[in-house]
Amino acid sequence: MDTVEVIVSLLVVAIIVVSLLSNLLVLICFLYSPEIRSQVPALFILNLTFCNLLLTVCNMPLTLVGIVNKEHPGGAWSCQTAAFLDTFLTTSSMLSMAALSIDRWIAVVFPLSYHSKMRYRDALIGVAYTWLHSLSFSAVPAILSWVGYHQLYASCTLCNAKANGIRGQFVIFTAVFHSLTFLLSLVVLCVTYLKVLKVARFHCKRIDIITMQTLVLLVDIHPSVRQQCLEEQRRRRQRATRKISTFIGTFVLCFAPYVITRMVELFPTVPIDPHWGVVSKCLAYSKAACDPFVYSLLRHQYRKTCGDIINRVLKRRSFDDSSRRVKNGRKNIIQVVEEEKKLSRTHGLEVPRACRT
Template sequence: MDTAEVLLCVLMVVIIIVSLLSNVLVLICFLYNPEIRKQVPGLFNLNLTFCNLLLTVSNMPLTLVGLVSKAQPGGDGFCQIVGFLETFLSTNSMLSMAALSIDRWIAVVFPLRYHSKMRHKDAAFVLGYTWAHSMSFSTVATCLSWVGYHRLYASCTLSNPRASSRTQFVIFTVFFHSFTFLLSFIVLCFTYLKVLKVARFHCKRIDVITMQTLVLLVDIHPSVRQRCLEEQKRRRQRATKKISTFIGTFMLCFAPYVITRIVELFPAVPINPHWGIVSKCLAYSKAACDPFVYSLLRHQYKKTCTDIINRLLKRSSLNASGRGYSIDQTPQPKRTYNLTFSGIQVRLLGTLCTSF
């Protein structure tokens, strides 16, 4: 093995470890916290976590074995089963991300009708479609013997060694990626850009209220004024960063692999073998990123992880959370300022800006 292959093996091992630990942690939080289980997005997160975990324990180790041994892991029948799982799980993961974006779109754009538009049975219907969609493509590919060991990716995946069915395989591959990757990407862009538009609109309204308050309260303490302005700036950037993360990680992880699969259909275009493995590792890395992007960095999951740790350490969760304060907030002492405006005395708490 050359240096590049050794680095790729190390990268694959890191991806497997991070993906396994993070997805197991998300599953533990889901089982531990009844509030997460009651929420509709929790079903989509559970499905995404299930797909990522199964992909981590079934396909990633065999790809690592194929990379090290430079040979097919197991027989043809075993490789077809693994390839079926790889096609099914990767498709299901993409559609689950699209389902999560639709849920956020409805929650933000139609907040008053969210509970009537997105109920648990509606979520079950969406998940049923993702499973049917994934199962249909993977079944067709397996039945037509278009699943096998692919040396370029050192894994059992979509592959067509027969020249007689090349045209049909090309049509299937283009159709498959158009209705999985491209469809999911379009849904992500449409929904999250709508969410960003609404978020920016509300931020502008809040900024106007904040600035009007700061102008009226001419005697406000400088530290409070500065904290309000800093919070106003962070609020404007927060929604953009989150949505950029959702769409950016999807494109960064899946686009290189999908583009490589499309370019591969043209025999005249050479593809570096190392690049094939790199694109596969990027696609696998999405399973390691998803727990942090969609779950573990959220306040509810952070609090659940803290409660679990406190319980394991036999400490009171209530004391650890600061007597009712959020775990990622430090209780600030309240300071009171007496301001006179138009002959009327106003009492202002120093933490006023945090309510905007």
């Protein structure tokens, strides 16, 4: 293994650890908090979390072995199963992010009618569509034997057909697949979140006008308080832009290099560096480690739930420690009494009444 492969292998290990721990934490928060479970977006987050966990457990370790050994560790059947899961889980993750953006767009643009427009039934229909969409695009290449171990990405995924007639069909399928998954999800993300940003800036502008009018009326206000109000206005305007940029930016940064590489691969005359293929695959995997923080763990509700879980665990541990100390103390007292009894029998001494049991 050269230096690049060693660095990429360590990167995959770090992605596996972070993705596994963070997604498990999101799942624990979902199971622990009834308030989180009662929210409609939690269904999309739950679907996204399950996809990330399965991808972390089933596909990432195989890619790590492929980078180290330069071959797939299992047989043809296991490789086909891994390729099916890779396509299915990645597609479902992209569509879940698009569904979350639609949910936030409805919540911000139509706040009064949100509960009538987005119900649990509607969320279940959305999750069912993501599964059906993902199953369709992952079953077709599996049936047509367009899956296998790809040396460029060191993983089991879609493989280029060699025959000319089949190659044309494979090129069409690949173009349609990435257009209706990555490109469609990106368009939905951009349209919905830009609408959300527009509404957020409008509300920030109204709040700023009211704040400035209040500051003008308060003539005797201290300059430090006035400066704090103006600073809060600036932070409020930047907060919405930063969140929208994070949602769209992480999606493009993680998935775009891999998708572009897959499209360039359709042209045999264009050379692709083998190290770049593995790096682009690692970037796509890194989205599974970013999603828990982007969509869940950095939100106030999930932070509060994590704090409640930690406090509950610490209180139970302290209670167990105290009860264990009480039991040990009782055991020590009983041992002392028994020893005094033995001594009294040995030396013919009378045991004090306080020590009799």
